[in-house]
Amino acid sequence: MSETTFEPKIIAFLCNWCTYTGADLAGTSRLQYPPNIRIIRLMCSGAVDPIYVLKADLSGADGILIGGCHPGDCHYQEGNYKARRRIVALKEILKNTGFEEERIWLRWISASEGTRFADTVREMTAAIKAMGPNPYKQIWAV
Secondary structure: OOOOOOOOEEEEEOOOHHHHHHHHHHHHHHOOOOOOEEEEEEEOOOHHHHHHEEEEEEEOEEEEEEOOOOOOOOOOOOOOHHHHHHHHHHHHHHHOOOOOOHHEEEOOOOOHHHHHHHHHHHHHHHHHHHEEEEEEEHHOOO
C-alpha cells in the first residue's frame, strides 16, 4: 500500500497592482515555486473581506495568503492598512475559536519582487505541510 504525501492547498488573495504582478514576474522570470497555490486576483488587498477568508478556510483550504502593496504604496491610498486591520481582527477571532492563526499569512510584495513572491510560496508551503491538513476539512467534507 502506498502512503500518500500531504500536499497543502493554499488560496492566495492578491492585489492586482503589486503582489499579483510580482507573481507574474516570478512566472516570466521562470522562478520555481510549489504549485500548491491558487490565486484569486483582487484590485486591492483592502478588498479582502474576512468572509472570503472564512469561506476558503471552511471549504478546506490548508492555508490562506493575502498579498498587497507595501504600506504607503497602495494604489488606493490606504487599502493595505485596511487589509492589515481586518486580518489582525480576524486572526484574533479565529484564535478564540481554536483555529490555527498561522495558516493565514499577510505579506507585502511589490510588483518588482518576483523572487520574494516565489520565496513566500515556498516558505508557506513548507510551513503548512509541517502543520498538516486543515482540521476543518474533515468536518465540512461532503
